[in-house]
Amino acid sequence: MLTSxxxxxxxxxxxxxxxxxxxxxxxxxxxxxxxxxxxGKTLFVKGMAKGLGFEGNVTSPTFNLQNVYEGRLPLYHFDxxxxxxxxxxxxxxxxxxxxxxxxxxxxxxxxxxxxxPPNMIKMAFEPYTETGRRLIVEGHNESIPRVQEIxxxxxx
Ligand SMILES: Nc1ncnc2c1ncn2[C@@H]1O[C@H](COP(=O)(O)OP(=O)(O)OP(=O)(O)O)[C@@H](O)[C@H]1O
Ligand SMILES: [Mg+2]
Numbered sequence: 001m002l003t004s005x006x007x008x009x010x011x012x013x014x015x016x017x018x019x020x021x022x023x024x025x026x027x028x029x030x031x032x033x034x035x036x037x038x039x040g041k042t043l044f045v046k047g048m049a050k051g052l053g054f055e056g057n058v059t060s061p062t063f064n065l066q067n068v069y070e071g072r073l074p075l076y077h078f079d080x081x082x083x084x085x086x087x088x089x090x091x092x093x094x095x096x097x098x099x100x101x102x103x104x105x106x107x108x109x110x111x112x113x114x115x116x117p118p119n120m121i122k123m124a125f126e127p128y129t130e131t132g133r134r135l136i137v138e139g140h141n142e143s144i145p146r147v148q149e150i151x152x153x154x155x156x
Pocket of ligand 2: 041042043060107
């Protein structure tokens with residue numbers, strides 16, 4: 001496991017970190033985003049989508065089950081906030097989404113941690129002031145080199 005943290009002192013910085021990550025995202029990346037309401041997860045996904053070259057609207061898929069943003073690679077955006085059981089995720093074809101070409105990102109992913117593949121990348125969002133967020137990244141197994149690259153790209 002490789003971990004590091006980033007300080008995002010404004011919403012713009014959180015967006016920008018997402019954008020940098022989106023620019024270099026590779027097919028097969030699976031992101032588990034954790035942190036409370038309003039911690040900045042959706043804003044980060046907006047940045048990722050922008051970095052992947054998607055120019056449309058990004059909203060959290062709270063009532064539908066996932067959103068797909070077509071950029072250089074498709075970004076599959078999930079939000080498990082309202083889900084109660086792992087079966088609900090399995091029933092929406094989770095394993096098929098994981099096997100597609102593209103990048104998967106899940107808000108409230110820690111609700112069903114066991115559903116993630118061993119190469120997942122975790123990002124925990126921790127508010128420390130009204131506009132400050134500490135983002136803690138965690139790479140596992142095959143994602144460790146990618147996380148190393150992310151750490152090097154971000155000066156903060
Ligand atoms: N440094 C920061 N990074 C990210 N968001 C910030 C920051 N400072 C303030 N904010 C504000 O916090 C809010 C984050 O909202 P966002 O929808 O991204 O949260 P979320 O983690 O997706 O919440 P939810 O669990 O409800 O989906 C936005 O209103 C944003 O402007
Ligand atoms: Mg959200």
